[in-house]
Amino acid sequence: MRARLIDGVLAAGREVISIYDHGFSVETKDDKSPLTEADMASHHALVDLLENLAPQVPTLSEESAEIPFATRKAWQRYWLIDPLDGTKEFIKKNGEFTLNVALIEDGVPVFGIVHAPVLRTTWIGQQGQGAWKQVDEGPCHTITVRALPDPDQEAWQVVGSRLHGSEEFEAFCRILPNHECATMGSSLKLCLVAEGKADLYPRLAPTSEWDTAAAQAVVTAAGGQVLNAHTLEPLRCNQQESVLNPFFIVAGERDSRWESALRASLKS
Numbered sequence: 001m002r003a004r005l006i007d008g009v010l011a012a013g014r015e016v017i018s019i020y021d022h023g024f025s026v027e028t029k030d031d032k033s034p035l036t037e038a039d040m041a042s043h044h045a046l047v048d049l050l051e052n053l054a055p056q057v058p059t060l061s062e063e064s065a066e067i068p069f070a071t072r073k074a075w076q077r078y079w080l081i082d083p084l085d086g087t088k089e090f091i092k093k094n095g096e097f098t099l100n101v102a103l104i105e106d107g108v109p110v111f112g113i114v115h116a117p118v119l120r121t122t123w124i125g126q127q128g129q130g131a132w133k134q135v136d137e138g139p140c141h142t143i144t145v146r147a148l149p150d151p152d153q154e155a156w157q158v159v160g161s162r163l164h165g166s167e168e169f170e171a172f173c174r175i176l177p178n179h180e181c182a183t184m185g186s187s188l189k190l191c192l193v194a195e196g197k198a199d200l201y202p203r204l205a206p207t208s209e210w211d212t213a214a215a216q217a218v219v220t221a222a223g224g225q226v227l228n229a230h231t232l233e234p235l236r237c238n239q240q241e242s243v244l245n246p247f248f249i250v251a252g253e254r255d256s257r258w259e260s261a262l263r264a265s266l267k268s
């Protein structure tokens with residue numbers, strides 16, 4: 001099942017790349033965010049894939065998100081997909097966009113695939129099994145988060161959104177010990193923490209559950225954490241009518257130094 005899912009996501013990625021390479025028009029959704037043919041081609045390819053592989057499990061996609069909470073709160077298991085995360089990066093053609101498929105059980109992302117077609121890279125995580133990175137259709141390599149280095153010896157690596165920063169994010173970085181900050185689009189940022197290339201991804205700005213669920217499964221299977229920035233509890237899906245996430249932080253490991261910087265930045 002896992003191999004067929006990965007094959008299907010890679011096939012959807014090939015459709016996306018073909019549109020990326022050959023040109024596309026851009027529409028504006030009701031929430032003013034952009035939509036391209038690639039978002040819809042990926043949505044249809046992934047919905048068809050999941051219906052074929054597991055017809056009994058419902059799917060919630062960013063592009064078909066109108067399913068009322070009264071219906072979905074009864075879902076013990078469901079697929080949660082973001083067919084194209086980083087649509088604005090796709091339009092700018094900087095390659096920083098991903099296809100995201102998560103399996104949610106009792107609100108917890110237990111399995112996730114994040115595929116970045118331009119980077120030809122896929123990250124996979126499965127609760128209790130581990131996390132892997134695959135380039136093209138080559139071998140899967142196990143990935144894990146890294147231990148936070150001593151900041152006096154080595155700068156902490158922080159990643160943030162290229163387009164959706166915030167005052168709280170800036171305040172957090174001002175308080176944090178010795179660190180370097182890189183910005184990037186989409187769920188790629190969580191994958192960098194999962195593979196130990198980044199230590200922290202503070203997201204102190206809005207996102208929705210489909211933006212994070214697949215990559216949360218990768219991060220947690222790699223030994224890391226995706227935590228509500230206020231409560232430091234793991235993010236959970238499908239707990240309320242709104243699909244918006246709280247502000248959150250992704251970390252390889254908990255540490256009182258970044259936790260106190262986070263508390264101070266959220267009060268500022």
Ligand SMILES: Nc1ncnc2c1ncn2[C@@H]1O[C@H](COP(=O)(O)O)[C@@H](OP(=O)(O)O)[C@H]1O
Nearest residue numbers: 084085086087088161163164185186206207208
């Ligand atoms: N005001 C807002 N409310 C909800 N989600 C938002 C938002 N602004 C940005 N996002 C989410 O942030 C994602 C992009 O994240 P990043 O800035 O890290 O690249 C977008 O994903 P899509 O491209 O799938 O729409 C979108 O879902």
Ligand SMILES: [Mg+2]
Nearest residue numbers: 082085086211
């Ligand atoms: Mg998204």
